[in-house]
Amino acid sequence: MERELIKLTVDNGIAHVCLNRPSKINALNVEMFTSIDNVIKQLRGDKRINAVIISGAEGNFCSGLDVKSVASSPTSALKLLFKWLPGNANLAQRVSLGWQRLPVPVIAVLEGCCYGGGIQIALGADIRIATPSCKLSIMEAKWGLVPDMAGLVALRQIMPKDKALMLTYTADILTAEQALELGLVTQISDNAYECATALAQKISRTSPDANAAIKRSINQSWTASVRSLLARESLSQIRLLLGKNRVIAAIRQTKNPDKAYRSRQSWW
Structure with missing residues (x-):
């Protein structure tokens, strides 16, 4: 991967995918969107993969869109939003929806910041395990934007519409406990990565x-x-x-x- 923005390792059929831009709290620039999309395509074609674990480097999952980076290039927004047909997924949407479309279980490990585009990616996972100190927010409204990365595909299945609207309107930052109560996360663990690995290994023992x-x-x-x-x-x-x-x-x-x-x- 370019500049190793995404680290991918495979161990006994379990793919470990790490968002790796720690100097920017793993914020998403166009290159990172492309790298995530490429990793999803690679995993889809590997029939030996039994489970996937997504995490972020150095104690944070993802702080969301790198607004400054994307806004500085007129072509960046076009690369993210372009699609041939309205019903197709564009690049920004594929980095969330792509995990749902993988034919293997996907587990997200959430630490530190999980904001905006970060939570959209996490919503693409089947299971989300957070550390107690994790902070989560559907933050797009803060920047005058609508969440447009397909996280709503999962969000509409895990919480009532009024609560989804409240979180999206306000861009409130939630604690892990609040997120658990709302269904945004599946489980809280002091050792979230170890918990995710144990779960992936358990899943790998079934067909x-x-x-x-x-x-x-x-x-x-x-x-x-x-x-x-x-x-x-x-x-x-x-x-x-x-x-x-x-x-x-x-x-x-x-x-x-x-x-x-x-x-x-x-x-x-």
């Missing part, structure tokens, strides 16, 4: 095909019609029953708990 199916089914069916939900569940189950990892899962439960799973099937 990668089943995890991909579960994520797709829940994400796509959460606000869908009952008929769509039933159809999606049935199709996913048929695919799983025809796959080798379902057989391996049964063997791990009854005969050999250490039998290795196959790489994730391409249809996920």
Whole structure:
């Protein structure tokens, strides 16, 4: 990656992604948006990945958009916002929505500042584990902007509309405890990264095909019609029953708990 704005390491099927611009509290410039987008594309194509952990360097997750950097170049905003069709995701939206579209569980470790664009990225994760000292804010209104990085896709599923409006209107800074009460974070831990790693390892002991199916089914069916939900569940189950990892899962439960799973099937 350019200037290592994003550090990526893979250990036993778990991808560790670190936002790495600590001198700017990991604030997002155009190069960082591009690097995150490229990492998501790389992980999507690697069927050996079973889980992803996202974190920020040196005690902070992300302080949001580097407004000065983006505003200094007329082409920067265009790179972030350009899309061929209104319903497509642009670069700014892909760094949040892209995590939801990965066919593996994604866990965000939130420390220090998690503001604006930072919380939009975190909302793209399936699970958010925060340290007690973490501060969170949907901060775009402070700068006269609307949140436009697709975090609303998850936000509308985890809290009532009136509370989402209140947080977005006011740009209030929340403590980790307040965020937990509102559903913005899943869990608080003094050792958030260790907790996330243990969870990723636990997830990796189950079928990668089943995890991909579960994520797709829940994400796509959460606000869908009952008929769509039933159809999606049935199709996913048929695919799983025809796959080798379902057989391996049964063997791990009854005969050999250490039998290795196959790489994730391409249809996920």
